[in-house]
Amino acid sequence: MKHLIRKLKRAVFDLDPSYHDMFEDAGAQKAGGDYLKVIERALEARFGTSKVTILDAGCQAGRLLIPLARAGHRMIGVDRSAFSLRRAQGHAHEARVSVELHKGDILKVNRWVSRKSVDAAICAEVLYLVKNFPGHLTRLKETVRPGGLVFISHRPKVYYAAKALDEGRPGLAETIASNTEGPSPDGIYHNWQTPQELNELYTDLGLKILELVPIQERTWSLPPGLSLDHKVEEALSSVRAGDGAYRIPDYLLVVARRP
Numbered sequence: 001m002k003h004l005i006r007k008l009k010r011a012v013f014d015l016d017p018s019y020h021d022m023f024e025d026a027g028a029q030k031a032g033g034d035y036l037k038v039i040e041r042a043l044e045a046r047f048g049t050s051k052v053t054i055l056d057a058g059c060q061a062g063r064l065l066i067p068l069a070r071a072g073h074r075m076i077g078v079d080r081s082a083f084s085l086r087r088a089q090g091h092a093h094e095a096r097v098s099v100e101l102h103k104g105d106i107l108k109v110n111r112w113v114s115r116k117s118v119d120a121a122i123c124a125e126v127l128y129l130v131k132n133f134p135g136h137l138t139r140l141k142e143t144v145r146p147g148g149l150v151f152i153s154h155r156p157k158v159y160y161a162a163k164a165l166d167e168g169r170p171g172l173a174e175t176i177a178s179n180t181e182g183p184s185p186d187g188i189y190h191n192w193q194t195p196q197e198l199n200e201l202y203t204d205l206g207l208k209i210l211e212l213v214p215i216q217e218r219t220w221s222l223p224p225g226l227s228l229d230h231k232v233e234e235a236l237s238s239v240r241a242g243d244g245a246y247r248i249p250d251y252l253l254v255v256a257r258r259p
């Protein structure tokens with residue numbers, strides 16, 4: 001019932017006070033700035049000052065889409081939420097840029113974006129929520145021209161392992177360390193990877209990873225009195241920062257090239 005009322009309010013009044021507009025939220029904007037720095041640097045290294053065509057899959061309210069359109073790129077946004085796309089359209093209007101938006105699922109992206117037609121595809125903070133993430137990645141890769149780039153963010157395994165340990169659930173941290181998907185400490189489906197697992201995934205997909213960039217790193221310490229399973233220890237050892245502290249990123253941004 002609550003869900004239905006929310007849907008109705010969105011459709012009739014274009015209103016949802018509970019909606020998290022990542023274009024407007026200061027914290028999300030800060031992380032967006034971190035993504036954009038990496039994306040703009042990689043675009044310039046690959047395409048120089050040329051303006052290119054970029055797909056933003058799961059664009060939500062346009063946190064990355066609008067600044068890149070403002071920078072002069074031709075932006076195509078796809079999202080399965082019509083409400084999000086209306087927000088993105090509104091933000092584009094305010095920024096006086098034009099963007100192309102399509103409502104639908106990433107798995108069906110070829111309905112709007114043909115194969116090998118874009119110079120770059122972005123998918124930030126989407127795939128870790130999606131069960132068939134290798135299938136989604138394949139669809140995205142297919143839209144990119146040979147020589148083009150993909151920018152995809154993933155949840156690092158250490159993010160959920162640390163979260164489980166913070167909640168005093170070492171057994172769950174162990175399960176997370178031994179797997180790459182399942183219920184996270186949030187109690188819902190998520191997937192997560194180590195840098196090595198990402199390397200294997202992208203190699204299998206025929207993509208060459210150029211960079212793996214931590215987004216929004218924070219310093220974290222092990223809660224006292226916990227003994228670690230060797231798998232958790234192994235995962236955490238890659239982000240050890242000395243003095244018993246670790247550097248845990250919220251996301252890992254993969255920058256990869258389609259050969």
Ligand SMILES: C[S@@+](CC[C@H](N)C(=O)[O-])C[C@H]1O[C@@H](n2cnc3c(N)ncnc32)[C@H](O)[C@@H]1O
Binds near residue numbers: 078
């Ligand atoms: C957390 S937001 C990411 C926002 C945006 N990428 C950014 O970085 O600002 C996730 C968005 O992905 C969309 N989404 C999730 N799964 C999708 C799918 N399979 N196809 C299309 N959109 C999807 C959701 O509707 C939501 O707007």
